Amino acid sequence: MYNLVQFLGFSWMFVNMTVRFFILGKESFYDTFHTIADMMYFCQMLAVVESINAAIGVTKSPVIPSVIQLFGRNFILFIIFGTMEEMQNKAVVFFVFYMWSTIEIFRYPYYMLCCIDMDWKVLTWLRYTVWIPLYPLGCLAEAVSVIQSIPVFNETGRFSFTLPYPMEIKVRFSFFLQVYLIMLFLGLYINFRHLYKQRRRHYGQKKKKIH
Numbered sequence: 001m002y003n004l005v006q007f008l009g010f011s012w013m014f015v016n017m018t019v020r021f022f023i024l025g026k027e028s029f030y031d032t033f034h035t036i037a038d039m040m041y042f043c044q045m046l047a048v049v050e051s052i053n054a055a056i057g058v059t060k061s062p063v064i065p066s067v068i069q070l071f072g073r074n075f076i077l078f079i080i081f082g083t084m085e086e087m088q089n090k091a092v093v094f095f096v097f098y099m100w101s102t103i104e105i106f107r108y109p110y111y112m113l114c115c116i117d118m119d120w121k122v123l124t125w126l127r128y129t130v131w132i133p134l135y136p137l138g139c140l141a142e143a144v145s146v147i148q149s150i151p152v153f154n155e156t157g158r159f160s161f162t163l164p165y166p167m168e169i170k171v172r173f174s175f176f177l178q179v180y181l182i183m184l185f186l187g188l189y190i191n192f193r194h195l196y197k198q199r200r201r202h203y204g205q206k207k208k209k210i211h
Contacts, residue, residue: 093145135192136188146180
């Protein structure tokens with residue numbers, strides 16, 4: 001049921017953004033957040049279940065990749081987009097949400113079929129292949145959103161603070177965003193390596209069975 005709910009949620013977002021793009025063109029980019037955000041909030045908060053299940057052993061998924069993806073997406077969604085109205089009307093929101101949705105509309109139905117011991121070869125291939133171009137593109141879109149938010153956070157001073165006496169140094173939130181950019185690409189490497197191992201393990205076993 002969890003996989004079904006997530007699949008329906010991300011499918012709705014994917015179809016919504018696709019249809020609006022074909023009707024409105026580039027104009028649809030700038031109000032993506034106000035159209036999609038509520039559903040994205042719901043799906044990403046619900047995604048906490050995946051990390052919890054991995055941590056307590058309900059699923060065999062490794063904890064670290066699951067937590068990295070959860071933290072990374074929620075940081076972008078709740079902090080970069082959610083707290084800054086200036087970011088909500090930028091085109092980058094469309095590309096971030098579209099990359100996320102495209103990945104998940106293949107991942108969740110694959111998990112659904114696994115729960116009932118079914119294997120649809122086309123869907124399995126998409127599950128283990130589509131992330132190869134989409135994960136780097138999604139990471140790039142997230143990085144662009146962080147870079148675009150740095151001057152906004154500097155201008156507003158949001159989340160910045162001053163260290164207590166005797167240091168009295170103002171620490172800008174943009175400093176943490178620059179650190180986060182490094183962590184973003186490190187997280188991409190970890191998840192990319194994990195997914196590559198999964199793909200090699202899955203199709204490697206298939207080849208062994210054939211021979």
